[in-house]
Each structure stands twice: as structure tokens, then as C-alpha cells.
Amino acid sequence: MTPANLAQLIKTTATAVMGEHNLDTSVLPGEVTVERPRNPEHGDYATNLALQVAKKAGVNPRDLATWLVAELAGNPAIDEATIAGPGFINIRLAAAAQGAIVNQVLQAGDSFGNNDSMAGAKVNLEFVSANPTGPIHLGGTRWAAVGDSLGRVLEASGASVTREYYFNDHGRQIDRFSNSLLAAAKGEPTPEDGYGGEYIHDIAKAVLESNPQALEGSEDEVRENFRAVGVEMMFSHIRKSLSDFGVEFDVFFHENSLFESGAVDRAVQTLKDNGKLYQDEGAWWLRSTDYGDDKDRVVIKSDGDAAYIAGDIAYVADKFERGHNLAIYMLGADHHGYIARLRAAAAAMGYDPDQVEVLIGQMVNLLSNGKAVKMSKRAGNVITLDDLVEAIGVDGARYALTRSSVDQSIDIDLDLWASQSSDNPVYYVQYGHARLCSIARKAEEIGVSIGEPDLSLLTHDKEGVLIRTLGEFPEVVKTAATLREPHRIARYAEQLAAVFHRFYDQCQILPKADEEAAPIHSARLALAAATRQTLANALNLVGVRALEKM
Structure with missing residues (x-):
């Protein structure tokens, strides 16, 4: 019985009990809270339901708790139900009911942990979206890891997810990139506002090798030669880096298409027609303060050119026009002002601003030998995705970047994450999975099978803790999706690996050399198989390999 199953049982019991005492059952919450007690001696689970609803129902909390305990104790799935304090209820499950979690995991297989909490959600998940003016830096790398993991978690919770990369091929930064390439081709110094690094020269x-006449023609023609080919080459590198990192996108959306298709002009005209824009000092302004922004924003500048927000407005409208009902933007720490801006853009265009979410990611710092790593040989003044992967591998990089909440800055110790030790979180979790695979191989060698195990035999304290930890996984996935926090999955994987290792140290899973296989061995082998499956599912949601050997 998982915590979710127990919560439903408690709610069903409370509905019946309160009905018998002529109490208003409408005060019951949609979902009953069930938690693990801090002190395991108090039981397997606890609920504060009686305290939560008694006053609303006009009854003493302890009286309501007493009625609930009497009913719960009579259920064969409950071994013991007791009252603590003013009305808390502590519950200990029967061994068979607890062991049933193992069967649930084995029957569900790869889908264990999946839920339907976001069924019907059509999510446009935009992440990374680094400008094609250089390799992906650490901030973009963090979003690559977290964004891909979040997409997996949302899908596991029933959502339909479109992973989207916003390809910024319009504006001043592309001009700076083109000018930097042109200067390098001519053997001139990098422009003052240009991009440095070996990759520019490469x-x-x-470009010259592919088109020896690239420097010939008018100034505009020459610059266009380097812009078009240079941007494509840079973006090809970005796409390969992401693919090698295990991150694939469904859509690469070109910013320039918004201008070429007339989408920006149409959006601006719509806002003029519905009175959401006003003219002042020759410029057109969005009344974004009407929607919670700290100031109104210029959409069309006094010289007639579109401001950057004009593209944002057309783009958010395009996302909803394509059928999405939730747009999630994952942006860097310097984009905090975009939260109100994008919500205002959606509202002004007639869409629900609550269907626009902006996640802001904080900085990533690298350490080696206790000192900060400050620059890349290839990129000049930044550390790149490729640099990080070269230092600690894809699995280490993805796990290190995903295991912390994105609203926290993180330090990544390259020496730690490259080490093969239990202090390295990804090594620790992958080793747990590999050890479980080794147990399965050994069982096959000696002829021990799971068969139809008697899971009621799993009564050891360490078995109980492991089973209850397995049972929490679906709720962890659901919460990670609801809060957009995939780091919860990584932290859960570490917890599960730790609980398994403690179980392994105290419970003999397979018979010793001089022993015959007994029912307890089959039961424990089933528990080990369920643990391996759950650990693999968690690692998959983080985008990290579940290794069978190490």
C-alpha cells in the first residue's frame, strides 16, 4: 500500500465515520496528507486529518481521531492505528499490505512512478535558447540538464510536452558575431564589442574554405556571407553538443521568422486595435503596468524599429495559437524582469497570464583543486558545455546540474564529480543500481528466482524502510512535476540508494554457499528487483544512465 493508497483509504474511512455521526463531510480535503513520522517507533505513517477538519465539522479532534482509529484498526491492511497528542493518528501497516508495494513496482515496470496529475496539459517547454554566437556556456548547460529532466517529469505526469529552442537569429548580437568573424577573416583585431575565443577564428x-570569395563584394554582401554561414556553423555545433549531452528538441523556432512572416506586425496591430498600445514621444508603448509589470514597455521605438519585446509578444501568441495551454520559459538569472513582461504580453493579447510560467536559473561555478575555474581555452571568457562534459562526463554533468533547485547558485567541484567514490552522488546512485543488477545475475547463476514470493515475510525494519521509500516514488514524481522541480527526483534517487545499501548490509538477500534457498530469499530478491526498477526509473527521469556494471 503506497502513501497515496493509504491516503485514499483514510479519506474513505473518514467519509463513512463522519456520515455515521451526522457530520459535514464537505470539510474533508481533496487529498489527505500522509507523512512518515520522524521517529519510526511511532509507526509507518501519520496523518493530521482529525486536527485539520474537526473544528470545521463541530467536533473535538480527539473524538474524531478515536472514531477513525477504531475503523482503521479493523482494516486487514492496517496492523495498528493509534492516537498521539491532540489528535494525530499514527498507522502501522500489515506486512502483506506493505509488501504489496513491491508487486506494484514489478507489475508497473518502467512506468512505476507515472501519474496523471498533468493529464490534458499541452506544454511548450522552452529552454537553453542560447544565442548562436558562441558555444553553450554553463548557464545554458544547466538549463539543458534541468529542462530535459523537467520535460521527462512532466511527461511522466501525463502532460504532452513540446521541447522548444528559440533560435535568436535577429538583432544586434548577430551583427556583433558577424563583425567578429569578418575581422578574424581579415586578420584584424576583434571589435571592441565583439566575440573572442578560438572558435571565432575557426x-x-x-567560411573562407567553403567560399573563397566570401570577402569579395559590397560591405553588406561580405557581412551577409559571414553571418549566414557563420550562424549555421555555430548552431550546428550547438545542436551537436546538446545531442551528445542527451538533449533533443522537437522544435527549433527561428526568431527571424516572426518578422519575415509578419507575425510581429500582426501582433502590434492587434494591440493597437484593442487599445493596449499608446503613443508617446513618437514611440508605441504597451500598457504592461495594467498587468502587473513595473513599467510600461516600448514596443515600437520612435525610429519605427521594433523593440525586443515586440518579438516576445508575437512569440507568446504563437505558442498558444499552436495549441499549447501552458508555456514554460526557462531563463537565466539576468532575465528576472521577463516574468512580469511575458505575462503582460500574454494578457494583452487576450491569453490567460497564469498559463505563462518563467523559471529563473541561478549561476554555476566550477572549482578545481579548491579554486575557481574561470575561462575556457576554446571560448575565451566562458566555460562551455563541452568543457564540463570533458571534465566529468555526461552523466556527472547532468546529475550535478539537476540535483539542486534552480533558484540556488551551485558550485561544482570537478575533482569530486570525476571521482569514483561514494562521495560522488552520481557514482553512488549508479553503483547502487549496478550492485542490484549484480545481485540479479548472481541469483540466476545459482537458480534462485522470484516466482510468487510471500511478501508478508518482509518484516525486518530495514525491509520496511526500503519498501516505504519505494512507495513514495509516485508522489515524488507528481510533486516534482507540480512544482517544476526535477531536483527532487535526483535527491530521491540518492535517498533510495542509501536506504538500499543499509538494507543490503543487514539483510541476506541470497542464500549463502551452504544454504538452501528459502521463501525469504525469494521475497528479498523481489524487493531488490523492485528497488532496481525504481532506481532505474528515477535515473531515467534525470537523464542519467542506469549502469548494469561499473
């Missing part, structure tokens, strides 16, 4: 050289 791309400029490649």
Missing part, C-alpha cells in the same frame, strides 16, 4: 577560416 569559423572564419571554415
Whole structure:
């Protein structure tokens, strides 16, 4: 019986009991809270339901708790139900009911942990979206890891997810990139506002190799030669880096298409027609303060050019026009002002601003030998995705970047994450899975099978803790999806691995050399198999390999 199953049992019992005492059952919550007590001696689970609803129902909390305990204690799935304090209820499950979690895991297999909490959600998940002016830096790398994991978690919770990369191929930064390439091709110094790094010289050289006449023609023609080819080469590198990192996108959306298709002009005209824009000092302004922004925003500048927000407005409208009902943007720490801005853009265009969410990611710092790593040989003044993968591998990089809440800055110790020790979180979790696979192989060698195990035999304290930890996984996935916090999955994987290792140290899973296989061995082998499956599912949601050997 998982915590969710127990919560439903408690609610069903409370509905019946309160009905018998002519109490208003409408005060019952939609979902009953069930938690693990801090002190395991108090029981397997606890609920504060009686305290939560008694006053609303006009009854003493302890009286309501007494009625609930009497009914729960008579259920064969409950071994013991007791009252603590003013009305808390502590519950200990019967061994068979607790062991049933193992069967649930084995029957569900790869889908264990999946839920339907976001069924019907059509999510546009935009992440990374690094400008094609250089390799992906650490901030974008964090979003690559977290964004891909969040997409997996949302899908596991029933959502339909479109992973989208916003390809910024319009504006001043692309001009700076083109000018930097042109200067490198001519052997001139990098422009003051240009991009440095070896990659600029490599791309400029490649442009000339592909088109020896690239420097010939008018100034605009020459710049366009380097812009078009250079941007494509840079973006090809970005796409390969992401693919090698295990991150694939469904849509690469070109910012320039919003202008070429007339989408920006149409959005601006819509806002003019519905009175959401006003003219002042020759510019057109969005009344974004009407929607919670701290100031109104210029949409069309006094010289007639579109401001950056004009593209944002057309883009958010495009997302909803494509059928999405939730748009999640994952942006860097310097984009905090975009939260109100994007919500205002959606509202002004007639969409529900609550269907726009902006997640802000904080900085990533690298340490080596206790000192900060400050720059990349290839990129000049930033550390890149490729640098991080070269230092600690794909699995280490993805796990290190995903295991912390994105609203926290993180330090990644390269020496720790490259080590093969239990202090390295990804090594610790992968080792747990590999050990479980080794147990399965050994069982097959000696002829011990799971068969139809008697799971009521799993009464050891460490068995109980492991089973209850397995049972929590579906709720962890659901919460991670609801709160957009995939780091909860990584932390759960570490907890599960730790609980398993403690179980392994105290419970003999397979018979010793001089022993015959007994029913307890089959039961424990089933528990080990369920643990391996759950650990693999958690690692998959983080985008990290579940290794069978290490």
C-alpha cells in the first residue's frame, strides 16, 4: 500500500465515520496528507486529518481521531492505528499490505512512478535558447540538464510536452558575431564589442574554405556571407553538443521568422486595435503596468524599429495559437524582469497570464583543486558545455546540474564529480543500481528466482524502510512535476540508494554457499528487483544512465 493508497483509504474511512455521526463531510480535503513520522517507533505513517477538519465539522479532534482509529484498526491492511497528542493518528501497516508495494513496482515496470496529475496539459517547454554566437556556456548547460529532466517529469505526469529552442537569429548580437568573424577573416583585431575565443577564428577560416570569395563584394554582401554561414556553423555545433549531452528538441523556432512572416506586425496591430498600445514621444508603448509589470514597455521605438519585446509578444501568441495551454520559459538569472513582461504580453493579447510560467536559473561555478575555474581555452571568457562534459562526463554533468533547485547558485567541484567514490552522488546512485543488477545475475547463476514470493515475510525494519521509500516514488514524481522541480527526483534517487545499501548490509538477500534457498530469499530478491526498477526509473527521469556494471 503506497502513501497515496493509504491516503485514499483514510479519506474513505473518514467519509463513512463522519456520515455515521451526522457530520459535514464537505470539510474533508481533496487529498489527505500522509507523512512518515520522524521517529519510526511511532509507526509507518501519520496523518493530521482529525486536527485539520474537526473544528470545521463541530467536533473535538480527539473524538474524531478515536472514531477513525477504531475503523482503521479493523482494516486487514492496517496492523495498528493509534492516537498521539491532540489528535494525530499514527498507522502501522500489515506486512502483506506493505509488501504489496513491491508487486506494484514489478507489475508497473518502467512506468512505476507515472501519474496523471498533468493529464490534458499541452506544454511548450522552452529552454537553453542560447544565442548562436558562441558555444553553450554553463548557464545554458544547466538549463539543458534541468529542462530535459523537467520535460521527462512532466511527461511522466501525463502532460504532452513540446521541447522548444528559440533560435535568436535577429538583432544586434548577430551583427556583433558577424563583425567578429569578418575581422578574424581579415586578420584584424576583434571589435571592441565583439566575440573572442578560438572558435571565432575557426569559423572564419571554415567560411573562407567553403567560399573563397566570401570577402569579395559590397560591405553588406561580405557581412551577409559571414553571418549566414557563420550562424549555421555555430548552431550546428550547438545542436551537436546538446545531442551528445542527451538533449533533443522537437522544435527549433527561428526568431527571424516572426518578422519575415509578419507575425510581429500582426501582433502590434492587434494591440493597437484593442487599445493596449499608446503613443508617446513618437514611440508605441504597451500598457504592461495594467498587468502587473513595473513599467510600461516600448514596443515600437520612435525610429519605427521594433523593440525586443515586440518579438516576445508575437512569440507568446504563437505558442498558444499552436495549441499549447501552458508555456514554460526557462531563463537565466539576468532575465528576472521577463516574468512580469511575458505575462503582460500574454494578457494583452487576450491569453490567460497564469498559463505563462518563467523559471529563473541561478549561476554555476566550477572549482578545481579548491579554486575557481574561470575561462575556457576554446571560448575565451566562458566555460562551455563541452568543457564540463570533458571534465566529468555526461552523466556527472547532468546529475550535478539537476540535483539542486534552480533558484540556488551551485558550485561544482570537478575533482569530486570525476571521482569514483561514494562521495560522488552520481557514482553512488549508479553503483547502487549496478550492485542490484549484480545481485540479479548472481541469483540466476545459482537458480534462485522470484516466482510468487510471500511478501508478508518482509518484516525486518530495514525491509520496511526500503519498501516505504519505494512507495513514495509516485508522489515524488507528481510533486516534482507540480512544482517544476526535477531536483527532487535526483535527491530521491540518492535517498533510495542509501536506504538500499543499509538494507543490503543487514539483510541476506541470497542464500549463502551452504544454504538452501528459502521463501525469504525469494521475497528479498523481489524487493531488490523492485528497488532496481525504481532506481532505474528515477535515473531515467534525470537523464542519467542506469549502469548494469561499473
